[in-house]
Amino acid sequence: MTEQTKVVMRLDGVGDVHRLDVYEANGGYRALRKALAEMKPEEVIEEVKKSGLRGKGGAGFPAGVKWSFVPKDYPGPKYLACNADEGEPGTFKDRWILENNPHEMIEGCIICAYAVGLSHIYVYCRGEFYEGKRRIEQAAQEAYVKGYLGDNILGSGFSTHLTVHTGAGSYECGEETALLTSLEGGRGHPRIKPPFPASEGAWGMPTVVNNVETLATVPAVIANGAEWHAGMGTEKSKGIKMVCVSGHVERPGIYEVEFGVPISGIICDLAGGVWQGRKLKGYFPGGSSTPVLPPEKAELPYDYESIAEAGSMLGSGAIIAFDEETDVVRMAEVIARFYAWESCGKCTPCREGTRWMLQIYERILKGGGRKEDLDILLSICDNLEFRSLCPFGDAAVGVVRSTINLYRDEYEEYIREHKVYRRKFVPVRH
Amino acid sequence: MTVAVQLHPELRKWVEERLARYPTRRSLLVPTLMQAQKYHDYASPGLMQAVGELLEVPASEVMSVASFYTLIPKHPVGKHVIQVCHNVSCYLRGCDEVIAHLEERLGCKVGETTEDGKFTLVTVECLAACGSAPVMMVDEKLYENVRPEMVEQILAEAD
Ligand SMILES: Cc1cc2nc3c(=O)[nH]c(=O)nc-3n(C[C@H](O)[C@H](O)[C@H](O)COP(=O)(O)O)c2cc1C
Ligand code: FES
Numbered sequence: 001m002t003e004q005t006k007v008v009m010r011l012d013g014v015g016d017v018h019r020l021d022v023y024e025a026n027g028g029y030r031a032l033r034k035a036l037a038e039m040k041p042e043e044v045i046e047e048v049k050k051s052g053l054r055g056k057g058g059a060g061f062p063a064g065v066k067w068s069f070v071p072k073d074y075p076g077p078k079y080l081a082c083n084a085d086e087g088e089p090g091t092f093k094d095r096w097i098l099e100n101n102p103h104e105m106i107e108g109c110i111i112c113a114y115a116v117g118l119s120h121i122y123v124y125c126r127g128e129f130y131e132g133k134r135r136i137e138q139a140a141q142e143a144y145v146k147g148y149l150g151d152n153i154l155g156s157g158f159s160t161h162l163t164v165h166t167g168a169g170s171y172e173c174g175e176e177t178a179l180l181t182s183l184e185g186g187r188g189h190p191r192i193k194p195p196f197p198a199s200e201g202a203w204g205m206p207t208v209v210n211n212v213e214t215l216a217t218v219p220a221v222i223a224n225g226a227e228w229h230a231g232m233g234t235e236k237s238k239g240i241k242m243v244c245v246s247g248h249v250e251r252p253g254i255y256e257v258e259f260g261v262p263i264s265g266i267i268c269d270l271a272g273g274v275w276q277g278r279k280l281k282g283y284f285p286g287g288s289s290t291p292v293l294p295p296e297k298a299e300l301p302y303d304y305e306s307i308a309e310a311g312s313m314l315g316s317g318a319i320i321a322f323d324e325e326t327d328v329v330r331m332a333e334v335i336a337r338f339y340a341w342e343s344c345g346k347c348t349p350c351r352e353g354t355r356w357m358l359q360i361y362e363r364i365l366k367g368g369g370r371k372e373d374l375d376i377l378l379s380i381c382d383n384l385e386f387r388s389l390c391p392f393g394d395a396a397v398g399v400v401r402s403t404i405n406l407y408r409d410e411y412e413e414y415i416r417e418h419k420v421y422r423r424k425f426v427p428v429r430h
Numbered sequence: 431m432t433v434a435v436q437l438h439p440e441l442r443k444w445v446e447e448r449l450a451r452y453p454t455r456r457s458l459l460v461p462t463l464m465q466a467q468k469y470h471d472y473a474s475p476g477l478m479q480a481v482g483e484l485l486e487v488p489a490s491e492v493m494s495v496a497s498f499y500t501l502i503p504k505h506p507v508g509k510h511v512i513q514v515c516h517n518v519s520c521y522l523r524g525c526d527e528v529i530a531h532l533e534e535r536l537g538c539k540v541g542e543t544t545e546d547g548k549f550t551l552v553t554v555e556c557l558a559a560c561g562s563a564p565v566m567m568v569d570e571k572l573y574e575n576v577r578p579e580m581v582e583q584i585l586a587e588a589d
Contacts, residue, residue, distance in 0.1 A: 077453075089517045089556035120451075127464060127501040128513075128557055130570035163451045166461050169501035171555060185459035185487065187498035203453050246519035246560035253561045288518050288556075320519055320560070334521045338555055344498075424526040425533055427516060428541035430500060430552050 002265025044115035050226035052238030057211030090318030098132030108215035233259030237303035286315020289395030291402035369415035435476035438469035519560030
């Protein structure tokens with residue numbers, strides 16, 4: 001029986017945890033007090049490094065290592081951009097944190113700012129998170145009043161500020177360099193790396209970009225110590241992860257588990273298995289950007305390495321399961337449209353490639369697919385992957401290539417039989 | 431011809447209170463265009479020009495930026511905006527039926543506004559609520575596990 005290991009979600013169900021007094025009564029801001037009173041900034045970075053904490057926004061990069069890349073004696077200001085743009089289809093954990101446990105994230109932000117010497121925290125929150133933005137604003141205000149934010153925090157001599165910054169509807173703005181361009185008041189266009197944000201980020205200054213969940217895990221790491229965190233999970237994927245399960249399961253939701261538990265345990269024991277007694281046809285292990293895996297690969301341990309070895313990615317931790325009755329071609333079209341419409345347009349392979357792929361899907365679903373269409377789709381994938389300016393392009397090919405490989409007969413049936421998909425509505429770009 | 435727009439004093443105040451939090455005025459561009467919707471109907475050319483003057487950004491760049499973001503309306507919209515997620519997890523749990531039902535009930539298609547100007551219906555990408563799919567928003571309020579039968583109640587609440 002797969003069980004949850006609640007860390008960021010340990011106060012789930014306590015009620016009103018978004019209020020400072022409730023959060024404090026449950027041990028909140030203890031880690032910040034400990035860091036400021038007992039640890040030098042370098043020691044905090046060292047502790048997070050030793051803990052093995054990896055970024056939860058998609059790439060899984062070790063957080064402490066990222067922090068250590070920021071120049072120590074930089075003559076200008078340095079910043080933290082907390083990535084609360086949560087746009088990867090299938091992912092809904094950061095919204096939960098923002099709305100239900102905002103102080104834990106803020107505490108993590110302040111500890112990070114102290115460790116790296118960052119003078120301002122920008123929480124870049126996606127535009128649709130009206131409730132989340134209110135909760136973070138309120139929590140930050142409470143933290144200012146209590147002296148956790150602002151000048152000379154808790155008499156330590158360290159100062160940092162926090163500002164909630166709203167996005168306005170754009171998936172690409174979750175990509176770290178596009179996020180920074182947007183923060184500066186531009187279209188959400190990514191920048192070529194290097195330079196990485198840690199050396200040249202917001203307004204040209206060194207900037208740490210971390211995901212909400214990553215930062216919300218930091219207080220527990222500092223409070224309980226690196227060894228406690230490193231003792232959970234697997235050799236290379238240490239710790240815990242909030243896994244978002246959606247699609248055709250009985251109990252969709254967020255389940256926080258140790259890395260290494262079987263994926264089938266997450267889908268069956270925690271999420272109640274495939275709905276309506278049906279069979280699993282396949283699943284996305286880490287959001288719509290990750291290649292689909294077949295049911296045979298649901299026995300894998302849930303960790304970065306095992307999922308990569310199986311040909312996909314753990315991504316943002318979003319398992320989307322679909323049952324045997326799913327029209328895979330239409331499902332892939334939904335996602336192809338998403339990438340075509342959300343491509344920022346800065347680089348040609350992505351702007352054109354995603355648009356061509358959508359056009360081919362549309363013609364297949366209209367019954368006008370051609371014999372060569374699957375080869376064209378696959379060749380667009382080859383020309384798009386690793387050739388776009390940011391990883392958006394790689395993200396867009398996952399579903400196309402994996403579903404053609406796994407369910408080729410369904411595509412061929414559409415094309416051979418001139419099968420027509422009856423749309424219930426016509427999607428319109430706005 | 432661009433019709434000149436005077437920025438609402440509350441919006442100016444909102445901007446001025448926040449300028450000190452950023453190293454450049456321009457950084458407030460996207461948040462200002464979002465906040466402007468509380469006081470102005472939509473991001474008209476006149477509004478964009480006025481925002482540009484306030485933040486010292488050329489009007490053409492304000493328009494370029496505004497055109498990038500879907501939550502900034504560049505055309506007049508209804509009194510309430512209905513956003514229904516049409517992305518994968520919501521698709522798997524029946525959002526197409528909800529959208530079709532909304533079109534029928536409102537008498538307008540996706541992307542259109544009802545004749546009485548009350549509702550604009552759009553479909554949007556993942557709203558980060560896939561655990562309770564299908565979902566939709568009316569203005570700032572999220573509705574979860576939506577079924578076609580619930581639409582009547584949801585519309586009544588907005589009114
Ligand atoms: C197209 C695209 C969209 C992304 N969207 C998000 C997002 O919404 N939230 C997020 O935290 N990271 C997102 N990322 C990953 C970020 O670029 C970055 O890796 C992450 O914020 C770093 O934080 P972490 O190390 O704590 O995970 C996205 C990446 C790409 C390529
Ligand atoms: S797919 Fe609809 S909320 Fe995520």
